[in-house]
Amino acid sequence: MAVEDRFSRDFRETLSDRPLGTRNEVITGPVSDWATDFSHTEPEWAADPYPIQDDLRQRCPIAHTDRFGGGWLPTRYEDVSAIAYDTERFSSRAIIMSNFRPPRELAPIGGAPPISSDPPFHHDARKLLLPAFTKSAVARREQATRAFCHSLIDAMEGQDVVDAAHDYAQHIPVRVIADMLGFPPEDGPRFREFVENALEGVNRPPDERIQRMETLFDYLYAQIRDHVDNPRDDLTTYLMNAEIYGRKLEPSHVAGTMSLLLIAGIDTTWSAIGASLWHLAKTPADRERLVAEPGLLPTAMEELLRVYAPVTMARLVKEDMHWRGVDMKADDWILLSFPAANRDPAQFDRAGEVVIDREVNRHAAFGLGIHRCVGSHLARMELRVALEVWLERIPAFSLEDPSAVTWAPGQVRGPRTLPIRIR
Known part of the structure; x- marks a missing residue:
């Protein structure tokens, strides 16, 4: 069977394994009580989730919902970390987190290793990626990244108002990841479409999600075929030649790994860049201080990552259990909110404030545990x-x-439109 055909079959089985039933019918619509009916896909959550998270942390630190087939939302740092x-x-x-779950048989590899992998496979799949994301490897990309950022600003010449998300932030990780994978840079608009389909389209009907994800993987397999015909020195060729347990991948x-890098590596970083520019645009004191003290930027950057952490990850409960006061069922979702953990006053002094010279800052913006972001050095370089x-x-x-x-x-979560006056 052709690779593409096998993937299409496996992906369809993944989405259809858990039929949509009574537990899965309610997905969108107004939230009645965030403690018992939360939904991270609602407009008020996208606009400003922090008051909601702060309220839950006080009165119901592990919220529940029947949407998405059932799930839980911990808001304390200690619970998220655990x-x-x-x-x-x-x-x-x-x-x-969506309205269907992949079958248990997909573990321990998952569809996008290593982020979807469980131990012991995870360790070996992650190890394959480490050489591409070391500090020294990332440093070699800084000059080209800086030149590209300058070119984006050059293109704004003569404009009084620009969209800092669409015209600046969203282009930077697209170019960096395309260069790493050896993809055509002119395909950038397609990458943005792939991101939206994967991360923002969780409430679409399963058949539509299948079709959209197949479009992504059709593109990836086309890139693999092109690399077979035209080998070059890039991350795609590296992955094609890599071995695990004595066999090629x-x-x-x-x-799957390419999809991880393409989607997670792009949206998380452009969201962090956009949120940081949004904060500086609305906070003149912080902006003026960073302009006057550019050496403070690395410290300020960590604080912006803490306060506006873009990433929330999901997990699935393996077996029925009683966990810290709640009864979790097998295959319940866990929405692992690193943004909520980063604003926990039990973990951070002045947790809800942006303190750009905060010296001690053990934030969780890049995750915690074995799945901590393998590309954190790259993301930090791009943001800085x-x-x-x-x-x-x-x-x-x-x-x-x-x-x-x-x-x-x-x-x-990050700005999708960000009109900024620059004149």
Whole structure:
């Protein structure tokens, strides 16, 4: 069977394994009580989830919902951390909370290794990626990233108002990841479409999700075929030649890892860049201080990552159990909110404030446990360079219309439209 045909079969089985039934019918619509009916896909969550999380942390630190077939939302740092480190009771075979679950047989590899992998396979799948994301490997990409950021700002010449999300933040990780994987840079608009389909389309009907994901994997397999015909020195070729347990990776493993890098590596970073620019545009004191003290930027950047952490991951409960006061059922979702953990006053002083010179900052923006982001060095470089270039070239800027800013719904939150006045 052709690789593409096998993937299509497996993917359809994944989505259809758990039929939509009474537990899965209610997905969208107004939330009656966030403690018993939460939904991270609702507009009010996308617009400003922090008051909701703060309220839950006080009165119901592990919220529940019957939506998505049943799930839980811990909001305390200690609970989020405990689940992230507990691979015995919580599985990573699905990391996007939606209205269906992949079959248990998909573990321990999952559809997008290593982020979807459980031990012991996870360790070996993650180890394969480490050489591409070391500090030294990332440093070699900084010059090109900086030049690209300058070119984006050059293109804004003569404009009084720009969309800092669409015209700046969203382009940077697209170019970096495309270069790493050896994909055509002109395919950037397609990457943004893939991101939206995977992360923001969780409430679409299963057949539509299947079709959209097949479009992504058709693209990835086309890139693999092109690399077979035209080998070059990039991450795709590396993955195609890599071995695990003495054998080359299965094509589905290669494509799954490519999908992880393409989707997670892009949306998380552009969201962090956009949120940081949004904060500086609305907070003149912080913006002016960073312009005057550029050496403070690495410290400020960590604080912006803490306060506006873009990523929430999902886990699945392995077996029925009583956990910290709640009765969890097998295959219940756990929405692992690193943004909520990062604003827990039991863990951080002045947790809800942005303190750009905060010295001790053990935030969870890149996750916790074995799945901590393998690309954190790359993301930090992109964020730092993006902010350095912007502040150097555009030291004075402000929000054109705060009400016009829109935020992505779902598990990766960042500005999707960000009108900024630069003149």
